[in-house]
Amino acid sequence: MTERRDDDSSAFEEALDLVDGNQAGESRDAEAKHLEPAIAMLRSIPREAWKAPLPPRLDLEAVTGRKQAEAPRVLRESSRRRRAGFFGSWPRLVAGGMAVAAMVGVGVVLGLVLGGGSSTEFTPSERLVLSGIGEEVPSGASGEVLIADRGSEPLELDVSGLKPNEGKEFYEFWLLGKKGELVSLGSFRVDQEGSSRVRLPLPVNPADYGYFDVSIEKEDGSPEHSGKSVLRGLTKV
Amino acid sequence: MTGTAQMTSVFAPSPVVAGTEGVIVFAPALTTDRLETDDERLAAAISGGDEAALEEAYGRWSGPVFAFLSRRMADRSTAEDVLQQVFIEVWQKADRFDAGRGTLQSWIFAIANSRSLDVLRKRVPSPVDPVDDGFSDSVDGEGIDEMEEFMASWNFARLVDGLPEEEAELLRMRFNDDLSQTEISRRTGVPLGTVKSRMVSGLTKLRTEMEASR
Missing domain, CATH: 2.60.40 (Immunoglobulin-like)
Incomplete structure (x- = not known):
């Protein structure tokens, strides 16, 4: 479901950009590596899962069979x-x-x-x-x-x-x-x-x-x- | 909810649906035990003809199921029809729900997967089987991966909803609205450094949840 990207950077590169630039290189890389899966997961979320379309109201009588639905x-x-x-x-x-x-x-x-x-x-x-x-x-x-x-x-x-x-x-x-x-x-x-x-x-x-x-x-x-x-x-x- | 420790008590991984080992499914719940107990209680009430329980289930899962169906069917009215069919089956088959095989959410999604494929493939609906519990109600596992991915995505997005709002909002703007950090800073008036630190804070909590669910 990976469908949407706003740029060509990898999840790791994006994580690297986010973490504190004052950290030592090794520590910075380790933190970015740690965050990378969360970024990858967020990137893969489709729009419908972020903000769902409103479902119709439950037609209780139709679902339970208390009326013959259309x-x-x-x-x-x-x-x-x-x-x-x-x-x-x-x-x-x-x-x-x-x-x-x-x-x-x-x-x-x-x-x-x-x-x-x-x-x-x-x-x-x-x-x-x-x-x-x-x-x-x-x-x-x-x-x-x-x-x-x-x-x-x-x-x-x-x-x-x-x-x-x-x-x-x-x-x-x-x-x-x-x-x-x-x-x-x-x-x-x-x-x-x-x-x-x-x-x-x-x-x-x-x-x-x-x-x-x-x-x-x-x-x-x-x-x-x-x-x-x-x-x-x-x-x- | 202000920190990781509290998040951990609110979100717990759901059991993995049989046959889909390796797929991480995040489910908002108090604990796994509570989730199963709650699922079983709800399924038992529905199978006993409790319409309020059906309404409760609809309130909880019609949103994600409808989102999944809307995405798959690419047509709102067809998605509405299938959603109704799904909950007719939930009403009629709740006694077959087996909490040992997965969550009620997984079970309802499995039904939605099958019914939507019936429509897309214009095939005869899967036969009612005296011993079928619904989890395997899909021809050769068709569509299961897509369904599981969507369910995982949905639940992960709900994890974001559970973050402190100032962190959640920035992550939504970045990953749903596709805004760059600079654009987010400009739109919100939050300094770029703070945007980054808040995003890192939110991502760290999400990462902790991912590790806890393994």
Whole structure:
């Protein structure tokens, strides 16, 4: 981070210039040598560390998930990019939309409103079931999506029976629109029992999309859906 | 704070983050023990859903993290978005903070490093791992050196803030404003010899802190 210098002198030369000129040469050199690292460190400090830009005020409700925050710009851009990629790479999923809808429909249960005070951590207002999809998915694989009251808590995903991750594999959780739109909600790994429970921000209204989808992904740097879905379910009753 | 002895009691080195041995990270704190206790207390409170603790953490570290993000992203609005993502993760993952692996500041910076790289590289955010504590939440250690250097720079600048103001001001004018000793003397009206002696005094204290942190 050494980026800024106002002259060509070395840190040692600057130290030498600072110390008492009346000292004997050897003593003067020793003191300059002693101060040199501090000068070098000060020279390397970037402007942002000297005087920081003022951070925005904490949006407590958005950070804690007590309200559904506006989707961050970054995520919105990501969504657009993924939408294009999805159509390009996986048109068969879009074409098969009707079949998918019929299949996942069986996995949906009625929304559940928990009584007041039953949980101070997470109070779901809807509980949606995800069912296994694809040939490589263990028969017992399933998932639940808990959606809290709007304006209170984020979303919770609870999966079980999935194949434990190998190497750099991981699972990714998506919102899938009926026209193939994709929004990544987050990614996770499972334990050796194939289970995981994660709480994730919900930056968009899931009702605007048709399905929740869990895919298996590889750490290959590609942000696109792999096309290998393992769980899927409707986003609303 | 008027002398080295008092500075030593106020500033202590933070534990070095695993995997970054050799990088000196200066952290303002009462003592290392106090720092760890304080970090653990704060992390535990946040993981327990204490919003006041989250506000406390934001008050302490949003400044340096935002400064780091602003520098890396080179765009304020993007830095603001990433900062919010960072503190969403702090809120959600505080139970994974391990004081044995580093300070809370290091942990939050590690998250900021990963999330900012996600945006810069347009990559899928790192997976949520049941056993990941956040310190290793970065692909192949990418960006760690830059992050550690910035954190060290930030903390060193705070050491300057802790010096007697007449010494700190001169060092800021010299190393932040890039003024020569002569220009500093002219602007402040302080004789050149006094400018030099005050700078030497401040540098000597900083040097003592550097040695103490090794």
